[in-house]
Amino acid sequence: MLDDLDEFDLKILEILQADSSRSTSEIADMVGLSQPPCWRRINKLKEAGYIKAQVSLLDRRKVGLNAQIFAQVKLSAHGRSNLAEFSEAIQSFPEVLDCFVMMGSVDFMLRIVARDIEAYERFFFDKLSQVPGVQEINSMVALSEIKSTTQLPLR
Structure with missing residues (x-):
């Protein structure tokens, strides 16, 4: 799809990724x-879907979400309906920022935020572990964030 874009389009996308409030x-001045x-x-x-949202x-x-946790989830069964049921359930949890279907020893990888570890513990026991079909959850707490970006490499 990048073949459809010229240098102006790429520059515009790079600028918007860095600061969509410009x-x-x-932007016109910056790209010439x-x-x-x-x-x-x-x-x-x-319109072409390159920009999903601003x-x-x-x-x-700053908003009090001090804990960031990565959770590997393994389901007890692996049919399409099981994956769909988990995927649907996870949509209702605002604590889950990202959910990926994985290949390998786990089925899903989640990125979760919480106010603190105690709040994550409540989420773990009251919500995540209660989703039908969840067999195992392996949680990993991030100690610090080295790199976090939403900017995609376009070149």
């Missing part, structure tokens, strides 16, 4: 276009 005028064609390109990129990224610690 005005069209600022006038405002109207820059605006059209941004809209074209949105959001503000919050600092999880």
Whole structure:
């Protein structure tokens, strides 16, 4: 899909990934276009699905979410319906930021945030372990965050 994009499009996407609050005028200046064609390109990129959303990224610690946990989940059965049931259940948990289907010894990898370890313990016992079909959960608490980005490498 990147073959469909020219240098202007790539620069626009890089700028928006770094700071989506920039005005069209600022972006146009940064990429060397006038405002109207820059605006059209941004809209074209949105319509084509390159830009999924424009959001503000919050600092999880500033909002009191001091614990970040990675949980490996193994299900007791591996039929499509079992995977779908777990996937549907996990959607209702705001503590779960990311959920990936895995290959290998575990079925799912979750990234979870909580106020503290005690809050995670409540989530673990009251919610996650109660999802039908969950056989095993291996939790790993992140001690610190070395790199965390939402910017995709476009080149």
